[in-house]
Amino acid sequence: MFSRLRSLLLVSVLIGSGSAFLAPQVTVSPEYDIILAGGGAAASIIAGSLSAAAPSLKILVLEGGPTTRDKLEHIQPARYFSHLSPYSTTEQFVVSSPSDAVAGRSIVIPVGKCIGGGSSVNFMLYNRASASDYDDWEVEYSNPGWGSKVLIPLLIKAETYEVNTPANPSAATHGNSGPLHVSYGGNGILPIAQQFLNIGPQVEKNRPLGPDGNDFTNKSINVFYRMPKWIGGVNGTRSDAPHHYLYTQQGNPNLVVSEGSRVTRVLFDSTLTATGVEFVYDKHVFPDYDPTPKQVTASKLVVLAAGAMGTPQILERSGIGAASILKSVGVKQLVNLPGVGATYNDHVFLVSPYFADPTTPTFDNIFRGDPTTWTQGLTQWDANRTGIIASNGVDAAIKVRPTTAELAEIGPDFTARWNSFYANKTDKPLLWMSALAGLPADQTGLPVTSWLSGGVFLGYPESLGSIHISAATDVYAPPNFNSGFLTAQSDVAALRWGYKKAREIIRRMPSFRGALPPAHPPFAANSTAALTETEPVAITAPNIVYSAADDAAIDAYIRAAVGTSWHSFGTAPMKPLAQGGVVDPSLNVYGVKKLKIADVSIGPEMVNANTYSTAIAIGSNAFHIIAAELGIKTT
Secondary structure, eight states: OHHHHHHTOOOOOSSOSOOOOSSOSSOOOSEEEEEEEOOSHHHHHHHHHHHHHOTTSOEEEEOSSOOOTTOHHHHSGGGGGGGGSTTOSSEEEEEOOOBGGGTTBOOEEEEEOSTTGGGGTSOOBOOOOOHHHHHHHHHTTTOTTOSHHHHHHHHHHHEEETTOOTTOTTGGGSOBSSSEEEBSOSSOOOHHHHHHHHHHHHHSTTSOBOSOSOSSSGGGSSOEEEOOBSBOTTTOOBOOHIIIIIGGGTTSTTEEEETTEEEEEEEEOTTOBEEEEEEEEOTTTSTTSOOSOEEEEEEEEEEEOSHHHHHHHHHHHTTEEOHHHHHHHTOOOSEEOTTTTOOBBOOOEEEEEEEEOTTSOOSHHHHHTOHHHHHHHHHHHHHHSOSGGGOOSOOEEEEEOOOHHHHHHHOGGGHHHIIIIITTOTTOOSEEEEEESSOOSOOTTSOSSOEEEEEEEESSOSOOBEEEOSSSSOTTSOOEEEOOTTOSHHHHHHHHHHHHHHHHHHTTSTTEEEEOGGGSOOOOTTSTTOSOOOSOOOTTSOOOOOOHHHHHHHHHHHHHHOBOOSOOBOSSOBSOGGGTOSBOTTOBBTTSBSEEEOSGGGOSSOOSSOTHHHHHHHHHHHHHHHHHHHTOOOO
């Protein structure tokens, strides 16, 4: 039961995710000016923006998954968990090799596989990075034009922030006229989130309630805040990239978006200039259609935008990567780039479930697919675009940065990491923390009740993994994937501290009714940390004292329970070639011509945020870079 809980792979609720067609719905011509391999968030922004700025430009977007246009499973926010069904056609599930660092488990990473990519299936958490994250990209990795002074204005321009109030002094860091809408959703704030905001500052006395956790500065660190969402406050719909950038331009016949079209490799001439791509019609989208590879040429540019999982595999099948990897699968090497696929990163996520007062409203009935809840919610959404269908159940959070005294609590396993990475950058939090209004997992075999969960993910994990192809031409062959999770002990120490922090707040919340023991550390019965509480303790109750044996139990629990935040990142980094880079600051792949990469695989270092906002920044900046090279005027 609890292995299913930890996997976070859910049975679809009410509807399936996507459907198969008998044949492609669009015709792909032999030649285009620009081809984008991948149709995720960044690709949608690039293609839609280029089409709007230069309607005569012939653009082809090839996406391996199905369309999302006007589909309720993508438009209605509360349906986001349907995409994590093991039978989903809008996500693919990449399985890592087993690792002792995660108790011998294989980590399963769901990856958006549809038009819009992650933006069309994610949890819609509006969570932006710190300014120093992007400044590090520019300064520490020699990428002029990629610092906060460039990227923050692009993010502001992209959004309409619907939670501006006179009491919010940081509203100036948000936009008011962009295509993507941000609000608190249409369901108000759930009681568990309100309790988290009320109790948190009383427990964490140096961490007050704040107006904003996303203004890019250290003012957003160590403050409890209400969580905005990528949801339109007026229309109650998901603010994904394709519906707001790409589909709005599809009246232009020169913009072709071909779903179910999976790119196998990039084609090159004798001068190593990209001339086009090879693709196949995906057997999951078009199961009865011709599987023969097709080729299409690009007169000006090929852009890889297949995400942190897909882009390195396309590069390697094209002959770009480490010699040893390519030789092992029989691919002729064209360019030696050992950095391809070598630095996989993700925000490792720990979810710890607790019983809530059964009368507490949560998102659990949505997760369980309760027919009455869904029927009532859909009726309300149809009437005025409000209610639980217009939300995601995550309403409050805090980005936590430890004080000097707290560093001693985390312990010596974290000292070197703190000194080398965090110490001199005060806007970098260690972790993101929330009390989730429900148990975001398969609840089969569990009591039908209300749940609350402590959610903690690390902003900047030290651990890195890798992803490489396992076959020369077979795009369906599972990759050789090593998640790298928890291979650095500093990450375990940080999560141990985060578990303790979240537990102290949760055990004081009025809805708290005890922990779900099999999904927590196996503390000894005589330990002061034993899971014996079934009612909330007083605000003034002493904090739990953990022994060395308790800490060891927490560490073992973390290794057995930690999972993904769905934030795959950094597998084709924008770094100098000598540092393992794959692309330069103009997004050009080293060693070849007319080939760029524009997706979150280019991040040279992780950002402390859900990656959708960074995908928006990358797509927006890539549009301006490409437009400038083509002589297209932009605003």
